[in-house]
Amino acid sequence: MAMPLKKSITCWLCILMLAMQTGSARAQSREYQVKAAFLFNFAQFVDWPAVTFADTNSPFCIGILGNDPFGQALDETVQGETIDNHKIIIKRSQTLDDLKDCQMIFVSQSEKGHITKILSDLDSKPILTVSEIEGFAQHGGGIDFYLAGTKVRFEINPGVAHSDGLKISAQLLSLGKIVQSAREDK
Amino acid sequence: MVAGVSISQAQDKSSDVVSTNANINKSSSAVEGPATYKKMSLEELMNQDVTSVARQPQPYGQAPAAIDVITGDEIQRSGASSIPEALRLADNLYVAQKNSHDWAISARGFNTDLANKLLVLMDGRTVYTPLFAGVFWDQQDYLLKDIDRIEVISGPGGTLWGANAVNGVINIVSKSAEETQGLYVEGGGGNWLQDFGAVRYGGTLATNIFYRAYLKYFDRGDEFLTNGDNASDAWRMGQGGFRIDNEAAAENRFTMQGDFYMGDENVPTGGNAHTGGGNVLGRWSHTFSDDSDMSLQTYYDRTHLADPIPANAVTLQPAGTLIDDLDTYDIDFQHRFHLGDRNNVVWGLGYRFTHEVDQPAPAVGFVPETLDQNLFSGFAQDEIMLVKNVFLTAGTKIEHNDYTGFEYEPSGRLQWNATPKQMFWGAISRAVRTPSRVEENERLPFGPPISAIFPNLLTGNTDFESEKVIAYELGYRAQLGQKISTSVSGYYNDYQDLRSTGINPVTLFPFTFQNNLEGYTYGAELSLDFQIFDWWRLHGGYDWLKEDIHVKPGQTDINNALNETADPENQFQIRSSMNLPKDIQLDTALRWVDAFQYNSSVAGTPASVPSYFEFDARLAWRLNKHWEFSIVGQNLLHDRHLEYVSPSPAPEEEIGRSVYGKVAFNW
Numbered sequence: 128m129a130m131p132l133k134k135s136i137t138c139w140l141c142i143l144m145l146a147m148q149t150g151s152a153r154a155q156s157r158e159y160q161v162k163a164a165f166l167f168n169f170a171q172f173v174d175w176p177a178v179t180f181a182d183t184n185s186p187f188c189i190g191i192l193g194n195d196p197f198g199q200a201l202d203e204t205v206q207g208e209t210i211d212n213h214k215i216i217i218k219r220s221q222t223l224d225d226l227k228d229c230q231m232i233f234v235s236q237s238e239k240g241h242i243t244k245i246l247s248d249l250d251s252k253p254i255l256t257v258s259e260i261e262g263f264a265q266h267g268g269g270i271d272f273y274l275a276g277t278k279v280r281f282e283i284n285p286g287v288a289h290s291d292g293l294k295i296s297a298q299l300l301s302l303g304k305i306v307q308s309a310r311e312d313k
Numbered sequence: 314m315v316a317g318v319s320i321s322q323a324q325d326k327s328s329d330v331v332s333t334n335a336n337i338n339k340s341s342s343a344v345e346g347p348a349t350y351k352k353m354s355l356e357e358l359m360n361q362d363v364t365s366v367a368r369q370p371q372p373y374g375q376a377p378a379a380i381d382v383i384t385g386d387e388i389q390r391s392g393a394s395s396i397p398e399a400l401r402l403a404d405n406l407y408v409a410q411k412n413s414h415d416w417a418i419s420a421r422g423f424n425t426d427l428a429n430k431l432l433v434l435m436d437g438r439t440v441y442t443p444l445f446a447g448v449f450w451d452q453q454d455y456l457l458k459d460i461d462r463i464e465v466i467s468g469p470g471g472t473l474w475g476a477n478a479v480n481g482v483i484n485i486v487s488k489s490a491e492e493t494q495g496l497y498v499e500g501g502g503g504n505w506l507q508d509f510g511a512v513r514y515g516g517t518l519a520t521n522i523f524y525r526a527y528l529k530y531f532d533r534g535d536e537f538l539t540n541g542d543n544a545s546d547a548w549r550m551g552q553g554g555f556r557i558d559n560e561a562a563a564e565n566r567f568t569m570q571g572d573f574y575m576g577d578e579n580v581p582t583g584g585n586a587h588t589g590g591g592n593v594l595g596r597w598s599h600t601f602s603d604d605s606d607m608s609l610q611t612y613y614d615r616t617h618l619a620d621p622i623p624a625n626a627v628t629l630q631p632a633g634t635l636i637d638d639l640d641t642y643d644i645d646f647q648h649r650f651h652l653g654d655r656n657n658v659v660w661g662l663g664y665r666f667t668h669e670v671d672q673p674a675p676a677v678g679f680v681p682e683t684l685d686q687n688l689f690s691g692f693a694q695d696e697i698m699l700v701k702n703v704f705l706t707a708g709t710k711i712e713h714n715d716y717t718g719f720e721y722e723p724s725g726r727l728q729w730n731a732t733p734k735q736m737f738w739g740a741i742s743r744a745v746r747t748p749s750r751v752e753e754n755e756r757l758p759f760g761p762p763i764s765a766i767f768p769n770l771l772t773g774n775t776d777f778e779s780e781k782v783i784a785y786e787l788g789y790r791a792q793l794g795q796k797i798s799t800s801v802s803g804y805y806n807d808y809q810d811l812r813s814t815g816i817n818p819v820t821l822f823p824f825t826f827q828n829n830l831e832g833y834t835y836g837a838e839l840s841l842d843f844q845i846f847d848w849w850r851l852h853g854g855y856d857w858l859k860e861d862i863h864v865k866p867g868q869t870d871i872n873n874a875l876n877e878t879a880d881p882e883n884q885f886q887i888r889s890s891m892n893l894p895k896d897i898q899l900d901t902a903l904r905w906v907d908a909f910q911y912n913s914s915v916a917g918t919p920a921s922v923p924s925y926f927e928f929d930a931r932l933a934w935r936l937n938k939h940w941e942f943s944i945v946g947q948n949l950l951h952d953r954h955l956e957y958v959s960p961s962p963a964p965e966e967e968i969g970r971s972v973y974g975k976v977a978f979n980w
Binding site for chain 1: 346347348350351353355356358359491492560603
């Protein structure tokens with residue numbers, strides 16, 4: 128029994144080794160596929176003032192500031208979707224000015240050094256800012272992602288969103304961790 | 314200890330390992346792709362396991378160690394009904410069931426009756442007993458539904474975790490209270506796991522302060538003697554507990570948790586064993602900045618064991634009960650910070666006080682009956698980026714224990730992230746296994762000697778020293794494409810001063826424990842995960858182990874060096890996980906364990922346990938988001954089979970085929 132079995136183990140190993148050399152396909156990581164779905168959800172759980180849209184045909188714009196970690200995942204997520212009858216579009220840019228007509232801006236990790244400037248530029252504008260930079264919401268951003276173990280969680284700063292004229296649904300608030308910006312603590 | 318809270322807390326880099334492994338290696342939910350996720354509710358999204366590839370300074374950074382992570386979802390899908398059964402999922406562990414309530418579990422060999430080279434932690438609380446430096450697996454339980462993951466590291470972990478992490482570390486991590494909100498009820502029964510039930514409720518005490526509380530019980534039946542007779546070793550146990558997580562402030566997180574349990578076991582040699590205990594633990598984690606954090610943890614743990622010891626015909630001692638009561642008080646501090654651009658430093662301090670009282674049975678006891686011990690420890694480790702993608706991790710632990718004084722456990726690890734998805738590593742480490750009461754204090758028999766010429770059969774040896782290992786390891790881990798991930802590791806362990814049982818050169822008796830074995834082991838561990846389709850995942854694991862442990866020249870061991878090793882040279886498992894239409898899950902697992910030799914008597918004669926195949930299966934149907942029905946079959950290939958034998962008064966036992974059904978309700 129033992130000998131043939133050991134031989135078959137050896138063969139089994141060869142097959143595994145062969146199999147290992149064949150993997151190749153590169154796709155966006157699960158983390159960003161999930162985060163893309165979160166962004167789409169945020170858009171549905173937040174109300175923007177009507178003035179943010181030039182007219183009823185204007186698209187709903189999600190901006191990505193800095194290096195895009197989503198790849199195609201975000202495009203595939205919002206493809207064919209609308210928010211209150213506004214078609215969703217994605218804009219990518221390295222400069223904030225290009226994105227100021229967006230309803231939501233995702234601030235990439237690459238902008239970590241500039242968040243104070245970015246947030247002060249966007250202060251009081253009806254734009255929901257989302258980031259995965261640690262402490263982003265506490266610094267005055269709208270929402271930031273963090274990882275709890277292997278799962279995605281988000282912190283939300285309702286004060287900032289509110290002062291910018293956005294209405295955040297109670298459900299979103301109940302699922303996120305509520306934080307306040309440092310300046311509001313005073 | 315704090316360093317053991319979780320690998321992810323001990324080293325920020327390793328958190329990638331945990332999450333990456335959890336994802337690639339174990340992508341348990343087979344659904345994938347943006348099209349699937351966009352249809353999910355926020356709650357569902359929050360329950361998805363993801364990688365953390367982008368979060369850390371070096372992408373796909375991984376701990377340079379042989380680590381296997383079992384996710385909570387995998388445990389659920391395997392049909393495991395206890396922690397030892399769940400540990401069968403780890404590719405780098407040897408798990409053998411001895412009877413209805415006892416297991417032998419080890420990594421890289423030395424899987425004896427009283428396996429003593431593995432350190433096991435549950436949420437940062439060490440569950441190893443100073444009685445024999447091993448783990449009473451029949452006292453470690455949890456509501457499996459609330460386990461987040463089990464991290465299994467094979468190889469020495471002494472630098473971070475301290476003594477007894479000689480051949481490996483098992484880290485059982487429960488979910489935070491935030492992740493276990495709502496009502497959960499499960500119940501069911503079968504032929505061996507006769508009936509069981511559990512209820513858990515999780516809620517909030519205030520904004521961002523979460524709690525949960527649970528109760529569970531089970532009633533396991535008897536296994537079999539080799540002739541097929543009932544072994545009379547049924548096991549019943551009840552357990553409850555709670556956990557509170559205060560996440561109100563991002564920079565300060567507080568956790569408080571506790572458990573209590575009581576168990577009752579029929580013992581084949583007569584009588585009932587009783588177990589009981591409880592623990593309470595508090596932890597404060599503080600984040601100073603992105604690059605610096607600390608945690609402070611303290612716990613109290615109490616265990617009670619009353620074990621019926623049969624009469625001994627050789628020493629003419631009557632039957633009695635050995636009672637072991639252990640109180641453990643532990644406090645640990647850990648601090649992590651970045652030094653410049655290249656250094657990531659972790660250091661910590663710890664103190665443990667144990668108070669152990671052993672009331673003897675006539676046939677066996679411990680002297681002194683009451684023993685108080687102090688353990689002081691400190692460690693420091695620096696991870697240095699040598700050049701881009703190459704990291705050196707060097708550090709040591711220094712401990713002071715009452716038996717052997719100072720012990721040091723240094724290690725050096727080199728890691729090369731060859732590509733963002735491939736990593737090579739190598740390590741050299743030293744670890745020690747400090748003495749336990751068995752080696753130092755045991756008296757066999759404890760009662761009056763039958764005559765002056767025939768005194769004690771065996772007495773402890775207060776000069777017993779620590780066992781030592783120097784381990785050399787090499788490993789490779791990779792994610793090859795979206796579908797395949799793999800991990801390979803090889804090791805060579807050089808052991809000194811292993812436990813032997815020596816004779817008295819003049820009077821023959823009493824035997825004493827000595828440090829007269831030495832030798833080496835080498836082997837390899839392989840794991841491969843293949844997500845064939847979205848709905849079908851295959852996983853394979855293989856272990857190869859060679860052991861050469863012998864008596865030091867000129868010394869004696871009555872067990873002929875056979876008492877420390879009872880390990881198969883080869884073992885493998887193949888697991889298949891399928892998500893079928895209509896919310897049906899089908900999970901199957903085939904394992905094969907090689908024959909191995911054990912010490913059949915105190916005369917050091919080898920006997921062997923034959924190799925075996927076994928097969929487990931689980932079929933589950935999710936009616937809706939509240940109800941799930943499942944049926945689980947374990948060890949289906951044989952009416953009964955032998956997994957383990959140890960020389961002891963207890964008869965050999967075989968493990969039977971078992972089937973149980975389960976209903977789970979979630980609200």
